[in-house]
Amino acid sequence: MGTPLPQVRLLPPAPGVYRFRDARGRVLYVGRASELRRRVTSYWGDLRGRGHLRRMVPQIARVEAVVCDSEHEAAFLERNLLEASRPRWNRTEGVESIVYIRLERRAVLRHDPGGAAPVFGPYLGGEKVRLAASALNRALSLAYAGERLGGFDRDMARVRGVAPGDRAEREAAFAAVLRREAPALAAVRSELLARREAAAAALGFELAARIQAEIEAIEWVTAEQKVSGWAAEGDADAHGWCGGVLASFEIRDGRVRAWRQRACSESAAVARLAVTPQRWRTFADRAATLASTLAAAGDGTGPPQG
Known part of the structure; x- marks a missing residue:
């Protein structure tokens, strides 16, 4: 479709948000990228599922960009900017929902940060955050840490090595992970990796893939933003x-x-x-x-x- 503007080659290979302006300075489009240079360059190539933008590209006279500390931060910044003002060539304001993780008997996803139970967030992306909550429950056995457990839960606690008095310690570990404390994050990641490898060794490839998705989701919610x-x-x-x-x-x-x-x-x-x-x-x-x-x-x- 043509040669990218000279500015494009100066974009860093980092996550961020980009903005296109026309020759009159009007904003044409706002987008986000996991790698700014590659994503912005793609507008002068095969647009594939973004064919509706072909008529926009010749109008681009200036590229602007902000580097973000993570893909999560870039996704949030794009959403915030589009909520405030949506340029002509943007079709939506972003599809991810804003959600929170609340510690009840176990970690759960919630759309409302209210309530007495400890709550962490906001996070963007309901499915990713649901997987992150599942990862925390899996690694910390939160559902089996407590005094009032039924017979099945008591058996599971015994299998997982969870003692009746472990609740406070595991809640503290939960909070430390979501506060991005390195030792807590490393411990949870190590536990999840061990379970993934055990599942794969037992030919439980679907479970191993699920745990890998949970590991990636933990990285998403604990990324700087x-x-x-x-x-x-x-x-x-x-x-x-x-x-x-x-x-x-x-x-x-x-x-x-x-x-x-x-x-x-x-x-x-x-x-x-x-x-x-x-x-x-x-x-x-x-x-x-x-x-x-x-x-x-x-x-x-x-x-x-x-």
């Missing part, structure tokens, strides 16, 4: 500056709701950089560095104003 959090995290504006470009993110109710880039002098950027929360500085600085690189490789007009 900050663009969607609790509303209690409040509102903030995060800015990064590099080479005459200011990259700005609007965080409302704990979620990134807007991403803007514009030409800006270093002196004008100082006040904005000063109010950027510490936890957002690396993210915003990285976005500004990439924005400056892509703007320099573009048509010479620099980033859009606003």
